Amino acid sequence: MTTLLTRILRALEQFHATHPWDHNAHYHRLILRQLPKRINSALDVGSGSGDLARLLASRAEVVHGIDVDAAIVARARELTAPAAPVTFTVGDALNEIPPGPYDVITCVATIHHLPFSDALTRFRQHLAPGGTLVVLGLYRPQFRSDYLIDAAAIPSNVAMAWIKNKGRKSPRPTSMTAPTRPATMNFADIVRNAHHELPGARLRRRLFWRYTLVWHQR
Template sequence: MTTLLSRIFRALEKFHASHPWDHNAHYHRRILRQLPRRFNSALDVGSGSGDLARLLASRAGAVHGIDVDPTIVARARELTAPAAPVTFTVGDALNDIPPGPYDVITCVATIHHLPFSDALTRFRQHLTPGGTLVVIGLYRPHSRSDYLIDAIAIPSNVAMAWIKNKGRKPPRPTSMTAPTRPATMTFADIVRDARHALPGARLRRRLFWRYTLVWHQR
């Protein structure tokens, strides 16, 4: 099964080279559904070109994005209107987070680049009482249910790419240009470590090789 999936994934990579779409942005609206209609401050970790940070600004008094890549941070600043309550910083997500605390912290497709438990602990330390953390992460397929979800995701992925690219040839999404690496933790490992660091955290596997983690600071 693993060999077959590897071949399918290679074929998908070729397909998406000519039919690109942003898998992470697909979950932005889901993130908003986990958040209050209005809040004072938000931090977006691994903010990339700033799409999510600007979306959070529609509800927040102030939003700060942080990303380790200076090129993508410069691009985020270019794309953000001067009057928007959004700022961006180049820095390490563990050591350079601007002083909070924050009512909302988001982290999309970034935490698998970080020491997982350390990152969750640091995010918790920067949340206000009653604050919300939302993580969209990647996991390494391991169980039968993982592979089943992956199998369902494949035709859905192709259909979504076809729909989003129908009748046009859009440029590769900016947020997809940063260097990436595969996830190394299984979903079971993620659940175990997350619930140790964040008691009561809610985690679910999602389509398109992602999971969601939602936690509320008490």
């Protein structure tokens, strides 16, 4: 059984290497649904190649993206139209955030690279009254419910990879070239720490090994 499982996992890994798709971008539209139709300013923390920042620009007067990876920031600038109200900064998401406050702060697949509670505190400090924080994060599976969700995600993951690549082998998207690291916090610890720093925050586990956190500044 162990040998069979190992073979299955290797086959899945090989399939996804040749049929990659961006799990984070899959949730960009969901993130937009948490936000007002029009906003003055937005900050995207861990902006990567800028896909979400450019989407935010369809609603915001000004969008700032910040990422610690200089190469991916350079690529984001290349991909962004000169007339777009979007700027990208290379910097530490905790200590070098461009001056705010911001009506919206988004953070996609980045907060597990940072001290979790410190990051939430810093985001709260840069959020304008009435502003919205949306985090799409990764968590470490630990409990049975986590593994059940993971198991349900596997066939959906294969199907999405096939659909998004139209059945063909495809190169890795630019948005997936930034450095990655595995999550270290389980979902229960994430919820507990989030509620301590952001009372009233709404957290929900999602398919494809992700969770969302939504919080409104009063």
